[in-house]
Amino acid sequence: MNTQNCYHCGLGYTDKEEIVFDDKSFCCNGCKTVYEIFTLNGLTDYYSFEKTPGATPKDINGKYDFLDNEEIVYRLLEFHEQETHIVSLYIPHIHCSSCIWILENLNKINIGVSSSQVNFNNKKVRIVFNPEKTTLKEIVHLLCKIGYEPYISLDNYEQKKKKVNRELVYKLGVAFFCFGNVMLLSFPEYFEMEEYWLDNYKSFFRWLIFGLSLPSFLYAASGYYSSAWKSLKTGMLNIDVPIALGIIVMFVRSTVDIIFGYGQGFFDSLTGLVFFMLLGRFFQQKTYNFLSFERDFKSYFPIAVTKILPDRSEVSVPVYDVAAGDRLLIRNQELIPVDGILISDTTAIDYSFVTGEADPITKKSGDKLFAGGKQTGKIIEMEVLSSVSQSYLTQLWSNDIFTKKDRQDYKTITDTISRFFTPLLLITALASLLYWLFIDVTTAFNVFTAVLIVACPCALALSAPFTLGNILRIMGNKKLYLKNATVVEQMAKVDTIVFDKTGTITTSKKSDIFYEGNGLTEEEILMVKNILRGSNHPLSRRLYDFLPNAAIILVDNFDEITGKGIKGHINDNLIRIGSVDFVGVSKAQTLQTAVHISINKVYKGKYVFANSYRNGLKPLLENLSKRYELKILSGDNEGERETLKQLVPPGTLCVFNQKPEQKLAFIESLQKEGKNVMMIGDGLNDAGALAQSNVGISISEDINVFSPACDGILDASKFESIDYFLKLSTNAVKTIKMSFGISLLYNAFGLSAAIAGKLTPLTAAIVMPLSTITIMSFVTVMSNYYARKKA
Known part of the structure; x- marks a missing residue:
C-alpha cells in the first residue's frame, strides 16, 4: 500500500484510509470537514501561506458543556456589555502564518464574531463577539472543528504559562x-x-x-x-x-x-x-x-484620578494608588481607570478604546463599569472593585488597533x-x-x-x-513613558515639532483670572462652578480652581462640545460656558483668552485668563529651533500672538482658531510635504492630531486624560526636558x-x-x-x- 500525505494536516495515511474530496486527498473526515468549512466561507487562502498547515480536529463531544453555565462564562470573559463580549483564549496549535490568518478571519465563518486578533508569541487569540448572535461555547466548538482547540482552565491557566521556562x-x-x-x-x-x-x-x-x-x-x-x-x-x-x-x-x-x-x-x-x-x-x-x-502598569500610567474622601473632599491621586473600595469622581471624557460599580444615577460609557464600537452604552446606578471606557456625560461617582493592576487599562496601551501605520x-x-x-x-x-x-x-x-x-x-x-530597551527604561525613569522601543527610533527621525498651546505650552495651574461683565450672584457662581466640575478642559479646570468653594448640586443634561464649550441644567436653569459663538453672543470677539457665560440665554460676561506659560519655555524653543522646524497650534484667538512672539524663535509659525479637525489636517499637510512630525499636546482637543503624527506625546498634569493612540506620556514637570529626550533618542541610534x-x-x-x-x-x-x-x-x-x- 502507498503512503500519502493529507492535504490539510500533512499526516501520512494509506490508500485504504484515503478520503478524496474536491480532487484533494484527506486522511480523515475531520480534515475533509475543515476544508469544506474553509471552502464554503471563501477561506481557502489558508493553504497559500503554508502547505498542510492544519491540525486534525479532535472529538470534543460534551467536553465543553460547562460553557452553558453563565457564571463560568463570565469568569472567562475579559469584558461583557450588552452586545459585546471579549475573551482571550490560549491555543497551543498556533504555529505559522496560516494559523494567524484563519484565526483573524473567524468573522467570515461565524457572523457573531466582530473581530479577532492573534498574539503569536503567547499563542492567544482575543475574540470580540456579539452574545445575541453567538455564544462562547459555539466559538469554542468552531475552533475545535477547524483544528484549533483552545486550552481552558478555571484555575487561572495563565499562571501555569507564566512560570519560568527552565x-x-x-x-x-x-x-x-x-x-x-x-x-x-x-x-x-x-x-x-x-x-x-x-x-x-x-x-x-x-x-x-x-x-x-x-x-x-x-x-x-x-x-x-x-x-x-x-x-x-x-x-x-x-x-x-x-x-x-x-x-x-x-x-x-x-x-x-x-x-x-x-x-x-x-x-x-x-x-x-x-x-x-x-x-x-x-x-x-x-x-x-x-x-x-515587559514593564508594569506603573511605567505607562503616570496620570492621576480624582478620589473622593470620606468627608466628601476631592483629592488627585496617582492612578496606581487606587484600591478596592475607593470612591472616584469621573468627569466628562475621562477614561475609567479601574473596574467598578456606578454610584450615580445614569451615564453613557464609550467603550471604543476596548471594543472598537463607538456607540455609547447607557449605564444605571449599580451597573458594573469596565476599565477602559470613556465617560461621556455629566460627572459621575463610582466605587472601585479592583486596583489598576488587575484591570484592562494596561492592555489598551499595546492594543494593535492603536498601532501607528508606516511604523x-x-x-x-x-x-x-x-x-x-x-x-x-x-x-x-x-x-x-x-x-x-x-x-x-x-x-x-x-x-x-x-x-x-x-x-x-x-x-x-x-x-x-x-540599546532601545535600555533607552526606554532610562526615559521612563525620567518620566517620559513611551509606548514601545520603536518610538525611540521614530523620535530620532523627527524634523518638525508641533506644539499645542492651551494646556501644553501653557500650564493649567492657577493664574491671573478676572471677570468682565454683569456681576454674578452667589447662586449663579454656584451653578457655574458645578457645571465646570464635569469638564476636563484646561481652562475649565483653572476656572473651577479659581472660583470659591461651593456646595455640590445636581447637574442635568450635561454636555461638552469639543472645541466649543459646556452646558447643563441646574434647577431648570440653562447654563452655557465657552466661546462667544457657543453662548450665543453676536458681539465682536476680543483678542483675549476668555470663557464666556450665559444663563437662560442671557449673556452674563466672561472670565479673562492671563495665560501662564511653562517655566523654561523660551530657552527650550530656542534650543529646539536649531535642529527642528517649530509650529504652534491653538484653538484660541490671536490675542496671544504678540506675547508668543516674545517667547518663540523668529520664523516660528503660530496658527490660531484651530478646531480639532483642523489640527489633524495641519499635521497631514506637513506629512505630505515629507516632514517627520512630532506633535506635543494635552490629549483633549488634539487627540486626532496626536494619533496622526509620526510621534504623538501627551502632556500629563493633574487630570485623568489618556489616549491609547498617543506614543508617549510626558509628566508636565519634565516639559523643559523635551530637548534632552530628543537628543537621547538621536544618540541611541548613533x-x-x-x-x-x-x-x-x-x-x-x-x-x-x-x-x-x-x-x-x-x-x-x-x-x-x-x-x-x-x-x-x-x-x-x-x-x-x-x-x-x-x-
Whole structure:
C-alpha cells in the first residue's frame, strides 16, 4: 500500500484510509470537514501561506458543556456589555502564518464574531463577539472543528504559562556535563600517551566519548535545529542556520573519524561549542530580564484620578494608588481607570478604546463599569472593585488597533541585515571548505566549522533591541513613558515639532483670572462652578480652581462640545460656558483668552485668563529651533500672538482658531510635504492630531486624560526636558550604528583568522558569546553615558 500525505494536516495515511474530496486527498473526515468549512466561507487562502498547515480536529463531544453555565462564562470573559463580549483564549496549535490568518478571519465563518486578533508569541487569540448572535461555547466548538482547540482552565491557566521556562537551564546543565567529561576522557589523546592501557582501550574510550556527546548533540543543541528548520521552511535564513549546520558537520566528521580509525574526532570541540553558545544565550536571557522589557502598569500610567474622601473632599491621586473600595469622581471624557460599580444615577460609557464600537452604552446606578471606557456625560461617582493592576487599562496601551501605520521597527532592519548576512556567510564557509580540501582535509572541515561559528551575527541582531530597551527604561525613569522601543527610533527621525498651546505650552495651574461683565450672584457662581466640575478642559479646570468653594448640586443634561464649550441644567436653569459663538453672543470677539457665560440665554460676561506659560519655555524653543522646524497650534484667538512672539524663535509659525479637525489636517499637510512630525499636546482637543503624527506625546498634569493612540506620556514637570529626550533618542541610534561597526569589525577579523586556518571551532565557540557580551556591554554603557549628558 502507498503512503500519502493529507492535504490539510500533512499526516501520512494509506490508500485504504484515503478520503478524496474536491480532487484533494484527506486522511480523515475531520480534515475533509475543515476544508469544506474553509471552502464554503471563501477561506481557502489558508493553504497559500503554508502547505498542510492544519491540525486534525479532535472529538470534543460534551467536553465543553460547562460553557452553558453563565457564571463560568463570565469568569472567562475579559469584558461583557450588552452586545459585546471579549475573551482571550490560549491555543497551543498556533504555529505559522496560516494559523494567524484563519484565526483573524473567524468573522467570515461565524457572523457573531466582530473581530479577532492573534498574539503569536503567547499563542492567544482575543475574540470580540456579539452574545445575541453567538455564544462562547459555539466559538469554542468552531475552533475545535477547524483544528484549533483552545486550552481552558478555571484555575487561572495563565499562571501555569507564566512560570519560568527552565528548559534552557536543563540544556545548559546537560551540555556542561557532556563537555566536562568528554574533555576529561580526551586527555590521553591530547598528550599522545602510548602506554599499554591506551593502546588496549583507545577504541573503548573513543566510543565512550561518542556516547557522551550524544545528549549534547541531540538534546542540548536541539533548539538550533528546530529554529533552523523552521527558517528553511519559510525560505528565510536566520542566524541559527549556520550554527546548526556547523554542529552537524562536526558530528558527522567526528563519527566518520572514529568509525574508520582516523582519530578521536572533534567531540570535545562540539560539546564545548554547544555549551558556550548556550551559555551566551543564557546570558542574553538574563540581560533581557534585567532591562525589564515587559514593564508594569506603573511605567505607562503616570496620570492621576480624582478620589473622593470620606468627608466628601476631592483629592488627585496617582492612578496606581487606587484600591478596592475607593470612591472616584469621573468627569466628562475621562477614561475609567479601574473596574467598578456606578454610584450615580445614569451615564453613557464609550467603550471604543476596548471594543472598537463607538456607540455609547447607557449605564444605571449599580451597573458594573469596565476599565477602559470613556465617560461621556455629566460627572459621575463610582466605587472601585479592583486596583489598576488587575484591570484592562494596561492592555489598551499595546492594543494593535492603536498601532501607528508606516511604523518602521528597528529590529526588522536588524533581521533584514541578518538575512543578507547568513547567505553570505554560507557562501564564504563553502568557498573556504573547497579551498582547503585541496590542501588538507582535516583543516578544511575545521575551517568550515570555525567560519560558520565565528561569523554568527548574534551580536549584530542584539545591538538594536538592547540599546532601545535600555533607552526606554532610562526615559521612563525620567518620566517620559513611551509606548514601545520603536518610538525611540521614530523620535530620532523627527524634523518638525508641533506644539499645542492651551494646556501644553501653557500650564493649567492657577493664574491671573478676572471677570468682565454683569456681576454674578452667589447662586449663579454656584451653578457655574458645578457645571465646570464635569469638564476636563484646561481652562475649565483653572476656572473651577479659581472660583470659591461651593456646595455640590445636581447637574442635568450635561454636555461638552469639543472645541466649543459646556452646558447643563441646574434647577431648570440653562447654563452655557465657552466661546462667544457657543453662548450665543453676536458681539465682536476680543483678542483675549476668555470663557464666556450665559444663563437662560442671557449673556452674563466672561472670565479673562492671563495665560501662564511653562517655566523654561523660551530657552527650550530656542534650543529646539536649531535642529527642528517649530509650529504652534491653538484653538484660541490671536490675542496671544504678540506675547508668543516674545517667547518663540523668529520664523516660528503660530496658527490660531484651530478646531480639532483642523489640527489633524495641519499635521497631514506637513506629512505630505515629507516632514517627520512630532506633535506635543494635552490629549483633549488634539487627540486626532496626536494619533496622526509620526510621534504623538501627551502632556500629563493633574487630570485623568489618556489616549491609547498617543506614543508617549510626558509628566508636565519634565516639559523643559523635551530637548534632552530628543537628543537621547538621536544618540541611541548613533550607539546602534557604532555597535554595528564594532560587530562587523569583529566578524572581519574572526573570518580572516578562520579562513586562514588559525582558529579552531572550540576557540570560535568561546569567542562568539564573548563578542555578544561585548556588544551588549558597549550599548548599555554608551546609552547610560548619553543619558547622563545634559541636553
